[in-house]
Amino acid sequence: MNSRNFLCKTLLSWFCILILIVVAGCTKTPQTGQPGGPAPAVVEVWHTLQGAEVAALQGQIQTIMKTHPEVIIKLKYVPEQNFVAFSYQAEAGGKGPEIFIASREILRQLYGQGALAPTAYLDRDAFPATLAGFRFGGVEYALPWLTDVPLLYFRTDTATVPASLADLFSTKGGVSVTAADTATLSAWWRGQGGKLMNAGKPVINDPSNVAFLQQLLTWQSSKVLRIDPNTLASFAGGQTPYMIAGASQAKLLNGQNVPWGSMPLVELVSGPGQPLLGSTLGIANSVVGTNEAMMPAIQTVESALLAVGVEGALMQAGRLLPANMGYYRLPEVQKGVFPQANSALTKAWALEGDAPEWKLIPLQDEAWRNSLAGNVSPEDALASAQGKAGKALSAK
Numbered sequence: 001m002n003s004r005n006f007l008c009k010t011l012l013s014w015f016c017i018l019i020l021i022v023v024a025g026c027t028k029t030p031q032t033g034q035p036g037g038p039a040p041a042v043v044e045v046w047h048t049l050q051g052a053e054v055a056a057l058q059g060q061i062q063t064i065m066k067t068h069p070e071v072i073i074k075l076k077y078v079p080e081q082n083f084v085a086f087s088y089q090a091e092a093g094g095k096g097p098e099i100f101i102a103s104r105e106i107l108r109q110l111y112g113q114g115a116l117a118p119t120a121y122l123d124r125d126a127f128p129a130t131l132a133g134f135r136f137g138g139v140e141y142a143l144p145w146l147t148d149v150p151l152l153y154f155r156t157d158t159a160t161v162p163a164s165l166a167d168l169f170s171t172k173g174g175v176s177v178t179a180a181d182t183a184t185l186s187a188w189w190r191g192q193g194g195k196l197m198n199a200g201k202p203v204i205n206d207p208s209n210v211a212f213l214q215q216l217l218t219w220q221s222s223k224v225l226r227i228d229p230n231t232l233a234s235f236a237g238g239q240t241p242y243m244i245a246g247a248s249q250a251k252l253l254n255g256q257n258v259p260w261g262s263m264p265l266v267e268l269v270s271g272p273g274q275p276l277l278g279s280t281l282g283i284a285n286s287v288v289g290t291n292e293a294m295m296p297a298i299q300t301v302e303s304a305l306l307a308v309g310v311e312g313a314l315m316q317a318g319r320l321l322p323a324n325m326g327y328y329r330l331p332e333v334q335k336g337v338f339p340q341a342n343s344a345l346t347k348a349w350a351l352e353g354d355a356p357e358w359k360l361i362p363l364q365d366e367a368w369r370n371s372l373a374g375n376v377s378p379e380d381a382l383a384s385a386q387g388k389a390g391k392a393l394s395a396k
Contacts, residue, residue: 041297044074044289047101048083049318056317064304071297084109091115091288098289098298100142101305104133104280107142108353112396116141117290121302129348130323134282136354141284143306146320148246148278149344150184151337152268156259159241165268168242174224176231176240180216180372181365183276184244186349187265188212191273196360202389204364205382213371213378220372227372235260246278247344248319250337262337264344274349276361279320321345359392360385 049057054077061073076097078086083106090096100107100116110116123131123143130144152168152175154161162168165188168175177184192215193208203209219225228234235243236258244265253260266273283305285298304310308330311322321341327333328342351357367381376384 040070040072041294042072042074043099043294043297043301044076044097045099045101045301046076046078046083046087046097048078048080048103048106049101050077053314053318056313060305060310060313064301064310068300068304071300073301080106084113087286088113088115091286094288096286096288098285098294099301100284100286101145101281102284104142104277104282104353107134107282107284108358110284111136111141111353115287116284117287119143119302120285120290120295120298121306123306125306125326126323127325127345127348129277129345129350130280132350132352133277133280134284135352141353142282143284143302144323145281145283145306146311146314146318147280147323147345148248148320149275149341149348150187150244150265150278151247151262151340151344152265153235153243153245153249153253153260153262155235155238155241156261158238161261161263162242162268168268169219169222169224173239173241174219174222174226175242175244176226176228176234177244178227178229178231180220180225180227180368182361182368183278185216186276187273187344188269189273190349191266191269196357196364202356202360202386202393204360204367204389205379205386209364209382210378213368213382216368217371217378247337247341248278248321251319254336262340264340264347266344266347274347275344276349276351277345280323281320356393359395360389363388363392 047054047057054075058075061075065071065073080103083102087096087100087110100110107116119140119142121143122140126144127147130147131140134140134142134144182189189212192212194212195203195206195208197203198206216225220227226240228240231240231243232245232249232252234240236253236256247262250260250262265275283302285302290298306324308322308324308327311324312327315321325342328338363385364382367385370376371378371381
């Protein structure tokens with residue numbers, strides 16, 4: 001073999017070796033989120049937030065994507081009034097997001113239409129009552145994100161901390177509420193024996209419910225219970241020494257430099273009073289967007305959104321409090337409204353999402369409104385509500 005042929009064969013051998021090395025390098029499994037790796041999973045989130053809240057959410061989303069380069073999160077605003085119909089129509093056509101962020105009421109309707117899948121992420125850090133509100137048939141179909149609960153506020157410059165209901169309602173000026181409904185007065189109502197169901201049957205006209213409504217009417221007639229749509233302004237201006245309002249209202253009071261204190265309503269009742277949660281936002285994953293391939297990405301986004309820091313940032317921008325118990329253990333929130341809110345949330349009424357009481361509460365609220373407006377006696381108002389209960393419970 002001459003030297004020229006030997007050189008050509010040697011170069012050809014080295015060229016083949018080089019090709020094998022390149023091919024082997026190209027077939028190595030690329031790392032997610034790294035250049036040359038597979039494309040990040042795109043998670044679309046439909047929400048109802050506006051203004052400062054959506055700006056805060058957008059900021060948190062950017063942080064989440066930096067921490068988790070394996071996901072891209074796209075936000076889409078859908079108005080509350082159109083959310084259910086818009087989402088249902090999208091999913092009926094095989095489209096829609098992976099994640100919904102909306103109120104408890106909206107998510108309950110979406111569940112009823114079969115638009116939600118069981119949660120991709122299990123939240124073990126939320127308050128039991130907030131978790132229960134999104135549980136249907138023993139299965140969680142959404143995760144609580146932000147919530148509210150009623151507290152009793154008092155002006156520290158003109159009022160003292162009441163020791164009992166009698167003490168509270170003997171005070172000049174009395175208590176103001178925006179609405180005398182079940183959500184606002186639930187701790188007192190349940191603490192005095194109030195109930196909507198007994199042995200699986202509706203009992204809206206139970207004697208304990210009649211007695212409570214009669215007491216409300218007496219307090220209102222004595223002007224120690226005031227139903228005032230401008231309750232927050234009346235309290236801030238000193239026209240009323242006490243008010244019942246959501247724990248989230250403390251932020252507005254602080255902004256107006258109002259001297260205030262607060263306490264859970266259950267501390268004034270002798271029975272096991274349990275407050276009903278106020279406005280609550282949840283996070284749910286959709287039927288269409290939830291599949292085996294997308295499950296890791298959905299879990300990543302949901303767990304990140306439920307982090308204490310994210311919920312705290314949304315609280316600062318908006319009007320609701322974190323539903324994560326861990327937030328209330330932070331050293332910086334061991335004062336102000338947070339210890340009282342934590343206590344109230346811990347004792348809140350754990351009504352599951354498909355509990356029949358949700359259908360009966362509007363009937364009781366209507367009866368209370370009619371009686372307090374002087375249109376009908378407590379007995380007749382509650383009897384009328386009881387007559388409507390069967391139809392309400394049978395409705396799907």
